[in-house]
Amino acid sequence: MQHRRTIRFLLGNELRELTDLDPTLTVLDWLRGAERRLGTKEGCAEGDCGACTVVVGRLVDGVVRYEAINACIRFLATLDGCQLLTVEHLKRPDGTLHPVQQAMVDCHGSQCGFCTPGFVMSLYALYRAEVASPGGVPDEQRIDDALAGNLCRCTGYAPIVAAAQQLRDRTTDHIDEALPTVTRALAALADDAVVETGRDGRRFLAPATVDQLADLVLANPEATIVSGATDVGLWVTKHQKVLPTVIYTGRVAGLARITNRGDALELGAGVTFTAAKAALGGLHPDLDELLRRVGAEQVRNAGTIGGNIANGSPIGDTPPALIALGASLTLRRGTQRRTLPLQDYFLAYGKQDRQSGEFVESVTVPKLGQGDLFAAYKISKRFDQDISALCACFLVTLGDDGLITRARLAYGGMAGTPKRAAAAEAALLGRPWDATAARDAKAALAQDFTPLSDWRASAAYRLAVAGNLLLKFQAESAPGAPATRVLVQRAQAFKAGCDIASRGVCNA
Numbered sequence: 001m002q003h004r005r006t007i008r009f010l011l012g013n014e015l016r017e018l019t020d021l022d023p024t025l026t027v028l029d030w031l032r033g034a035e036r037r038l039g040t041k042e043g044c045a046e047g048d049c050g051a052c053t054v055v056v057g058r059l060v061d062g063v064v065r066y067e068a069i070n071a072c073i074r075f076l077a078t079l080d081g082c083q084l085l086t087v088e089h090l091k092r093p094d095g096t097l098h099p100v101q102q103a104m105v106d107c108h109g110s111q112c113g114f115c116t117p118g119f120v121m122s123l124y125a126l127y128r129a130e131v132a133s134p135g136g137v138p139d140e141q142r143i144d145d146a147l148a149g150n151l152c153r154c155t156g157y158a159p160i161v162a163a164a165q166q167l168r169d170r171t172t173d174h175i176d177e178a179l180p181t182v183t184r185a186l187a188a189l190a191d192d193a194v195v196e197t198g199r200d201g202r203r204f205l206a207p208a209t210v211d212q213l214a215d216l217v218l219a220n221p222e223a224t225i226v227s228g229a230t231d232v233g234l235w236v237t238k239h240q241k242v243l244p245t246v247i248y249t250g251r252v253a254g255l256a257r258i259t260n261r262g263d264a265l266e267l268g269a270g271v272t273f274t275a276a277k278a279a280l281g282g283l284h285p286d287l288d289e290l291l292r293r294v295g296a297e298q299v300r301n302a303g304t305i306g307g308n309i310a311n312g313s314p315i316g317d318t319p320p321a322l323i324a325l326g327a328s329l330t331l332r333r334g335t336q337r338r339t340l341p342l343q344d345y346f347l348a349y350g351k352q353d354r355q356s357g358e359f360v361e362s363v364t365v366p367k368l369g370q371g372d373l374f375a376a377y378k379i380s381k382r383f384d385q386d387i388s389a390l391c392a393c394f395l396v397t398l399g400d401d402g403l404i405t406r407a408r409l410a411y412g413g414m415a416g417t418p419k420r421a422a423a424a425e426a427a428l429l430g431r432p433w434d435a436t437a438a439r440d441a442k443a444a445l446a447q448d449f450t451p452l453s454d455w456r457a458s459a460a461y462r463l464a465v466a467g468n469l470l471l472k473f474q475a476e477s478a479p480g481a482p483a484t485r486v487l488v489q490r491a492q493a494f495k496a497g498c499d500i501a502s503r504g505v506c507n508a
C-alpha cells in the first residue's frame with residue numbers, strides 16, 4: 001500500500017501542503033489558530049449553531065460539488081483533496097462584496113454580527129446550489145432548510161430570509177471564474193495512496209479504496225473509524241477524548257455509492273444524509289421528510305448512513321425507517337463479508353454485532369411493493385436540528401383479500417436500541433387494517449416497550465405517542481381513507497394559523 005504523508009488541499013485557490021498534523025485538529029481551530037482567519041466563528045463547538053459554517057468543494061464525477069459544513073467538528077486532515085472556502089474568500093479582490101454579502105447588507109441581516117459569517121456561508125452554498133439560472137429563486141422551504149443550521153440571537157430571521165430571497169438573479173462570481181482552474185487542481189490532487197499523518201504517537205489514516213480500508217481496519221482494530229465526524233467530532237470537542245488512531249472513510253469513493261438493484265437500493269456506508277435523502281426519498285415521501293429533519297444541512301452534508309447505524313444510538317433516525325423497510329446490513333472484515341438483518345445488528349444499549357477489525361460496508365433497502373403501506377414519523381421538541389424523542393416507522397402489507405400479511409413496526413427512542421414491536425405486530429397479522437386492529441396493536445405496545453424518561457420525553461409520553469402514531473398511520477393509510485395529511489411549507493402553515501404537529505404536517 002502506497003502511503004502519502006502530506007495532506008493537500010486548496011484554501012481558496014491556494015494549495016496547502018501540511019505534514020505531521022494532529023489527527024483531530026479541527027478545521028475551525030486551524031483556521032483561527034494557524035491561519036489567523038478570524039471570520040469563521042466558534043459558537044457551540046458541537047455542530048448546532050452554524051457560526052463556524054464553511055463551504056467545502058470536492059470533485060464528484062469530474063465536477064466540483066460545494067457543500068456547507070460545520071468547521072468546528074470536522075477534522076482538518078479530512079479535507080485532503082478538497083477546496084475550502086471561508087467567508088474571507090467571498091468578496092472580490094477589489095473589495096466588492098459578493099452578492100450574498102450585499103444582500104445581507106441591503107436587507108439589514110446583521111446586528112452584532114457574530115452569526116453573520118456562518119449565515120453568509122450557508123447563503124453562499126444555497127446560491128451555488130439553487131440559484132443556478134437567471135430568474136431562479138429557491139422557495140421558502142428551501143431557504144428555511146438552508147438556514148436551519150444557523151442560529152441568530154439578535155437580528156431575527158426575517159431579514160436574513162429576505163436576503164436569501166433577493167438572490168434571484170445569479171451572476172457569475174469570481175469563484176465561478178476560477179472554477180476551471182480549481183477543477184484541474186483538485187483532479188491533480190486525487191490519487192490512490194493512503195494518506196497518513198499524525199503527531200505525538202497519534203495517527204490519521206485515510207485510505208482511497210474499500211480494499212485499503214478493509215486492510216487498515218483489520219490491521220488496526222482499536223482504531224476509531226471516522227466518516228462524517230458528526231458524532232466523533234463531539235467526542236473530541238466536548239469530551240476532550242484523545243483518539244490514538246483514526247481511520248477516515250471519506251476518501252473512499254466506493255463507500256459513497258448508491259446502487260439500484262432493481263427491487264432494492266444498496267447504499268454504501270459512506271453515503272451522506274444529503275445523498276441518501278435524494279435516493280430514499282424516491283422510495284417514499286416520508287423518507288425524504290424524515291431525512292430532511294436529520295440535523296440541518298451542514299450535518300446532513302457530512303453525516304453518513306453508515307455512521308448513523310454503526311454508532312448504535314437508540315435515537316438515530318435512519319435505523320427505525322430502514323428496519324421497517326426490511327433492510328439488511330453488510331459488514332466486512334478483511335476480505336470476508338457477512339450480511340444480517342439490520343435489526344439484528346443492535347444487540348443492547350451500546351452493544352452492536354460488530355467484530356474486531358470489522359466495519360459497516362453497506363446497507364441494502366428493499367423497495368416498497370404492491371400492498372405495502374408505509375409511514376415515518378419523527379417527534380422532537382424542536383422541528384429542525386433536533387434529536388428525536390421518538391421515531392416511529394411502520395410498514396404494513398395487505399394481501400389481495402385486504403388482510404394484513406406483514407407488519408414491521410420499528411421505533412427509536414423506546415428502548416436501548418432501535419427495536420421492532422413484536423407484540424404489536426402480532427396483534428395485526430391476519431386482520432383487516434382498520435381502527436380496531438390499530439387500537440389492539442397500540443395496547444400491545446405495553447408488552448413491547450418500557451421506555452425511559454429523560455429530558456427529551458417522559459416514559460408515559462413516549463408510550464402514549466408511540467401508540468397514537470399507530471392510530472394516525474391507520475387513519476391516514478387505510479384503503480379508501482380520505483386524505484388527512486397535507487404536507488405544507490412550515491411558513492405557510494404558520495400564516496394559515498394551523499396547529500403544526502411536530503413533523504410540519506397540517507391536519508386540515
Ligand SMILES: Cc1cc2nc3c(=O)[nH]c(=O)nc-3n(C[C@H](O)[C@H](O)[C@H](O)COP(=O)(O)OP(=O)(O)OC[C@H]3O[C@@H](n4cnc5c(N)ncnc54)[C@H](O)[C@@H]3O)c2cc1C
Pocket residue numbers: 046047048224225226227228229230231232233249269270293294295296299302303304305306307308309310311315316317318358359360361385386387388
Ligand atoms: C448538530 C447535530 C444534529 C444531529 N441531528 C441528528 C438527527 O436529527 N438525527 C440523527 O439520527 N442523528 C443526528 N445527529 C447525529 C449524527 O449526525 C449521526 O449519528 C450521524 O449519522 C453520524 O454519522 P457520521 O458519518 O458523522 O459518523 P461519525 O461521527 O464519523 O461516526 C459515528 C460512529 O460510527 C462509527 N463509524 C462510522 N462509520 C463507520 C463504518 N463505516 N463502519 C463502522 N463504524 C463506523 C464511528 O467509529 C463512530 O463510533 C446529529 C449530530 C449533530 C452534530
Ligand code: FES
Pocket residue numbers: 041042043044045046047048049050051052053070071072073
Ligand atoms: S461552532 Fe456552533 S456549529 Fe460550529
Ligand code: FES
Pocket residue numbers: 109110111112113114115116151152153154155
Ligand atoms: S446578528 Fe447577533 S447573533 Fe446574529
